Amino acid sequence: MSTKSKKDLRIRRHFRVRNKVKGTAARPRMAVYRSNKRIEVQFIDDDARLTLAGVSINGKNAEAAKELGVKAAEAAKGKGIESVVFDRGGFSFGNNLKTLADSAREAGLKF
Numbered sequence: 001m002s003t004k005s006k007k008d009l010r011i012r013r014h015f016r017v018r019n020k021v022k023g024t025a026a027r028p029r030m031a032v033y034r035s036n037k038r039i040e041v042q043f044i045d046d047d048a049r050l051t052l053a054g055v056s057i058n059g060k061n062a063e064a065a066k067e068l069g070v071k072a073a074e075a076a077k078g079k080g081i082e083s084v085v086f087d088r089g090g091f092s093f094g095n096n097l098k099t100l101a102d103s104a105r106e107a108g109l110k111f
Contacts, residue, residue, distance in 0.1 A: 014090030021087050022046050030072070030084040030109075032100065034091050039065060039100065041072040043081055053079045065096040069103030076109055083110040 004012075023029025023046045033040045040056040053075040057068040076084065088097055105111060 010090040012090070017087060017090060021085050023085055023087075027083045027085055028052055028081060029087045030076075030104070030111075031087045032089050032091065032097060034060065034089070034096070036060075039068050039096070041068060041100070043072075043076055043079070043084065052081065060096060062096055062099045065100040066103040069100040070107045072100075073104045073107030073109045081109075086111050 021029060023044050025045050025047060028043045028045050031042045031044055033042075037060070038056050038058050039060060040054065042054040043052040044050070045052055055068060055072045055075050057064050057071065076082075086101060091097060093101075101111065
C-alpha cells in the first residue's frame with residue numbers, strides 16, 4: 001500500500017471540484033491557488049479556454065487574503081465580470097480562502 005503526499009491528495013480534491021465547477025463567458029471561474037509565499041486568483045472562461053484576468057499578492061495571512069479579494073473584484077469589474085463561480089483549487093475553505101471570498105463579495109462580486 002502506497003501513501004499519498006499532501007500534494008497528491010490536494011490534486012485529487014482539485015480534480016473532484018473541477019468536475020463540478022465550470023466557467024463560462026457570462027460567469028467565469030474564479031480559480032484560487034495558494035503557494036508557500038503567495039496567493040493567486042485567476043478568472044477563467046473554460047468554454048473559450050481563456051484567462052480573462054489574474055491577480056496575485058505576496059503573503060499568506062488573512063490581511064493579504066482580504067487585500068487580494070478586493071484587488072480581484074476590482075480586476076474583474078474592470079473586465080466587465082459581475083458574477084463568478086468559486087474554485088478553491090483543492091485547498092480547504094479555511095481562514096484565508098474564506099476571508100478572500102468574503103472580501104470579494106463585499107467588493108461587489110456575486111458567487
